[in-house]
Amino acid sequence: MLPTLETLEAALGGLASRTILLRADFNVPLDDDGQITDDFRIRAALPTISWLTEREASVVACSHLGRPQGKVERRYSLAPVQAKLRELAPSVDLLENLRFDPGETANEARFTQTLVERCDGYVNDAFGASHRAHASIVGPPALLPSGAGRLLTTEVEVLSGLRHKPKRPFVAVLGGAKVSDKLGVIKALVEVADEVVIGGGMCFTFLAAQGHGVGKSLLQQDQLEACAELLDAGAPIRLPTDIAVLAPGDRVVQAGVDLRSDWQGLDIGPGTAAEFSDLILHAGTVLWNGPMGLFEDARFASGTVTVAQALADSGAFTVVGGGDSAAAVQQFGLSAAMDHVSTGGGASLELIQQGDLPGLQALRESVANQQASRQG
Incomplete structure (x- = not known):
């Protein structure tokens, strides 16, 4: 106490x-x-x-x-x-x-x-x-x-509640660049969440672990085995089914999840964004931490905007886990529509992971x- x-x-x-x-x-x-x-x-x-x-x-x-x-x-x-x-x-x-x-x-x-x-x-x-x-x-x-x-007390109450008594279905939406930064919290969340939705740069290491070609997208070779183990264990992980890619000639292409060697995935595709949004809209609790793509570039902001808007429209208890996600909802003018926007990105993840x-x-x-x- x-x-x-x-x-x-x-x-x-x-x-x-x-x-x-x-x-x-x-x-x-x-x-x-x-x-x-x-x-x-x-x-x-x-x-x-x-x-x-x-x-x-x-x-x-x-x-x-x-x-x-x-x-x-x-x-x-x-x-x-x-x-x-x-x-x-x-x-x-x-x-x-x-x-x-x-x-x-x-x-x-x-x-x-x-x-x-x-x-x-x-x-x-x-x-x-x-x-x-x-x-x-x-x-x-x-x-x-x-x-x-008061702030510290509220943060602890809200984030600890995600671990112990979330209203279900509990959907965790995780993005950001590197799997290595969030592997611990992913392992913690698959034990308590009904769905763990993964976008952002780190989705490509999971997709590669499934055998998909990810082209020039961010890939952490040293995390492939850990991702494969989670997927093979039947963890409730939902991955993208289409990707927005940067192709040669500075072209933006909508593709599936098997990318050409000279393509770089920089956002989830529209089909995936719609699928993730549907999960959010039917959830009882949603935790969001990490953008779905390179949202600072307007060409690759659609996935993050769509997910943020789904949180704003959802009747679920919505928690934004600080960091880039908090910056995104602020940028999109949606902060007031969230039930809780955390002031700590790394701290929120560690509290969820370690308790x-x-x-x-x-x-x-x-x-x-x-x-x-x-x-x-």
Whole structure:
């Protein structure tokens, strides 16, 4: 059981005049001019911030942005986030990018100590970073009374529900480039889902494992055996039956699943998109993680658009698993039609696969430590 904000409030005997370290996930996309192009993750933290400030707590927020490799890089500064926070939550102080210090990713006790200094409590609301055993995620709960923020709590409830009590039929729609990135979650989902639908670049390794020619499409030779084992075991996996390909001369061709050697598959075909949509429209629960094709190129966006629209039109409980899928529904103007859009791509997959995350474990251990301290 995760400690809640109310758990933290009780542990501190109230929050008035208390300083709370809030680990948020403000890893937002920026354009070439350093302007925020999507403030979804900032707004997602506002319910927790409001709850804390309404109780007169002083909030010191911290986050990472990008991967600056332990050194200060101006393009990764949180200054644009700070400017947005001044509009949305002016009383919140924001520390500079945690990853400017190598101690963050190395989980150094020295760095953790600098974070918690002069703080009375800690809140983790950074679901998108909670699969990382980094200093700001796993360090403070060992030193301060701690609680899970509203966003983190909701993410865990929704995604854990997919593992344990989905409304059926449960359809998982998985895309993206590499099988190796999602093989673990595929293995977990075939145990609980009624259908696991696979598109995107990774479908070609599955198709090759069935003996189909995939031309110049993305193929992970070292994953062929694992894909074949899943298919041979009778896993409920649904693969494309037609493909949109890039042919010589920059031509777009609609083809079956046996591609010529000089063809590159870059999207699911219209027949497959219709088949996948029908599964989604008749589902009780749908999880979507990963685009169906190279949707950044309008010529190969149709599969992803069709799947996204099917989720929007479905009466199912719909969950978008962060990352490129969240970006896609935002781009297509469909975010509001989804029941839950996760703030964490990698974290959502790991939670579904493993059932736990380092950040969640640290929060639970914080409760145990506090109880042991009181008994001692």
